[in-house]
Amino acid sequence: MKFLDEYRDAELAQKFAREIHRLTTKPWTIMEVCGGQTHAIVKFGIDELLPKQIELIHGPGCPVCVTPLEVIDKALEIAARPEVVFTSFGDMLRVPGSTTDLLSVKAKGGDVRIVYSPLDAVKLAEENPAKEIVFFGVGFETTAPATAMAVYQAAQKKLKNFSMLISHVLVPPAIEALMSSPNCRVQGFLAAGHVCAVMGYEEYFPLVKKYRVPIVVTGFEPLDILHGILMVVQQLESGRAEVENQYARAVTRAGNQPAQALVKKVFQVVPRKWRGVGEIPQSGLGLAGEYAAFDADKKFGLTDRRVDEPAECIAGLILQGLKKPHECPAFGTKCTPEHPLGATMVSSEGACAAYYRYRRHA
Amino acid sequence: MCLAIPGKVVSISGDDALTRMGKIDFSGVIKQASLAYVPEVVVGDYVIVHVGFALSKVDEDEAQKVFGYLKQIGELGELEAGEK
Numbered sequence: 001m002k003f004l005d006e007y008r009d010a011e012l013a014q015k016f017a018r019e020i021h022r023l024t025t026k027p028w029t030i031m032e033v034c035g036g037q038t039h040a041i042v043k044f045g046i047d048e049l050l051p052k053q054i055e056l057i058h059g060p061g062c063p064v065c066v067t068p069l070e071v072i073d074k075a076l077e078i079a080a081r082p083e084v085v086f087t088s089f090g091d092m093l094r095v096p097g098s099t100t101d102l103l104s105v106k107a108k109g110g111d112v113r114i115v116y117s118p119l120d121a122v123k124l125a126e127e128n129p130a131k132e133i134v135f136f137g138v139g140f141e142t143t144a145p146a147t148a149m150a151v152y153q154a155a156q157k158k159l160k161n162f163s164m165l166i167s168h169v170l171v172p173p174a175i176e177a178l179m180s181s182p183n184c185r186v187q188g189f190l191a192a193g194h195v196c197a198v199m200g201y202e203e204y205f206p207l208v209k210k211y212r213v214p215i216v217v218t219g220f221e222p223l224d225i226l227h228g229i230l231m232v233v234q235q236l237e238s239g240r241a242e243v244e245n246q247y248a249r250a251v252t253r254a255g256n257q258p259a260q261a262l263v264k265k266v267f268q269v270v271p272r273k274w275r276g277v278g279e280i281p282q283s284g285l286g287l288a289g290e291y292a293a294f295d296a297d298k299k300f301g302l303t304d305r306r307v308d309e310p311a312e313c314i315a316g317l318i319l320q321g322l323k324k325p326h327e328c329p330a331f332g333t334k335c336t337p338e339h340p341l342g343a344t345m346v347s348s349e350g351a352c353a354a355y356y357r358y359r360r361h362a
Numbered sequence: 363m364c365l366a367i368p369g370k371v372v373s374i375s376g377d378d379a380l381t382r383m384g385k386i387d388f389s390g391v392i393k394q395a396s397l398a399y400v401p402e403v404v405v406g407d408y409v410i411v412h413v414g415f416a417l418s419k420v421d422e423d424e425a426q427k428v429f430g431y432l433k434q435i436g437e438l439g440e441l442e443a444g445e446k
Contacts, residue, residue, distance in 0.1 A: 063363045
């Protein structure tokens with residue numbers, strides 16, 4: 001596929017790797033924020049091409065992984081109701097709640113359906129006026145324009161039987177939370193390319209200034225990731241800390257303004273709890289007052305639930321880059337993708353699932 | 363989750379900016395995507411698509427830059443090898 005295959009060329013990847021080896025004189029710790037990048041790094045063995053001094057730590061950029069347990073429990077409760085058709089992206093279905101998961105609710109007769117786009121859920125609502133259609137709105141800034149459009153169109157069509165359970169999260173506040181933690185080891189970031197395709201990268205300038213940390217907007221193919229790492233290493237080795245854009249074929253400085261405008265209209269910035277990390281101020285999106293009628297939380301009376309996470313899962317430490325998956329005693333034994341203890345083992349973008357799939361024998 | 367892939371716009375339907383849809387060719391697999399957020403896109407352009415929405419138009423000049431950079435590195439490497 002054009003703009004995809006040419007960025008997977010093994011020989012060119014080696015060329016980047018050699019250049020990174022040539023430039024690296026000190027140990028550096030770099031975090032890739034996005035789960036899609038984590039998956040590609042482990043799948044293609046990109047970390048194994050790097051000099052030993054460069055450590056990649058896998059950041060919290062997997063929305064499936066960071067959706068808090070209580071939101072999963074709310075989804076399960078709503079999905080089990082007889083009048084509800086619960087719609088979701090496929091990767092949320094196996095995420096374990098406190099007692100069960102959406103797939104099991106479906107097996108017991110709950111009407112749970114996978115949709116490709118949030119607009120498919122709006123269409124279902126139009127076609128099934130006697131049913132309550134609920135969409136599970138998770139994701140980063142990349143996905144918010146799609147969920148915003150679904151809510152906006154539902155409002156335009158005056159649909160009364162459509163609502164959304166929302167757990168949208170934002171990247172820059174998570175980077176800020178990581179950087180301000182006393183345990184933080186991160187010296188440079190690969191910022192998530194598709195988040196920036198929507199948001200642009202102006203939000204990162206204050207972070208770079210405050211924490212003196214290089215941030216390079218990076219794509220998802222092996223050559224993109226290696227190029228992004230090289231750009232971070234070039235900055236670190238020369239003592240610079242700047243925002244740079246490796247993924248300029250898809251990302252502009254100002255981002256996608258029509259998308260930002262609709263996200264701003266439909267949503268407002270709210271505090272959000274991240275599974276395994278805790279509450280981060282101003283790190284999520286919730287519906288703006290004008291669209292409150294589409295809030296499934298309120299519609300089904302589920303606000304103010306709090307659930308504790310299983311003690312033996314170290315997903316929180318992994319999401320903060322303080323531990324690697326294979327350092328968890330439950331990894332590959334009590335916790336597998338078939339029977340996950342925590343969300344990082346569920347999603348293919350979660351660090352634990354990526355290590356389980358590609359690194360079990362390492 | 364933030365997976366988004368490039369595809370070529372093969373046709374466009376609808377005039378209203380918010381409901382404009384495109385047929386997108388992903389190497390032979392054709393899917394519909396909303397073009398609401400990429401008003402500038404015309405047939406023949408490549409777009410990055412995520413959950414049924416085109417999020418940006420691929421800038422073909424920028425797409426080549428990574429290869430230009432690699433070429434530079436290659437020449438640099440050969441230059442250094444020649445000096446040894």
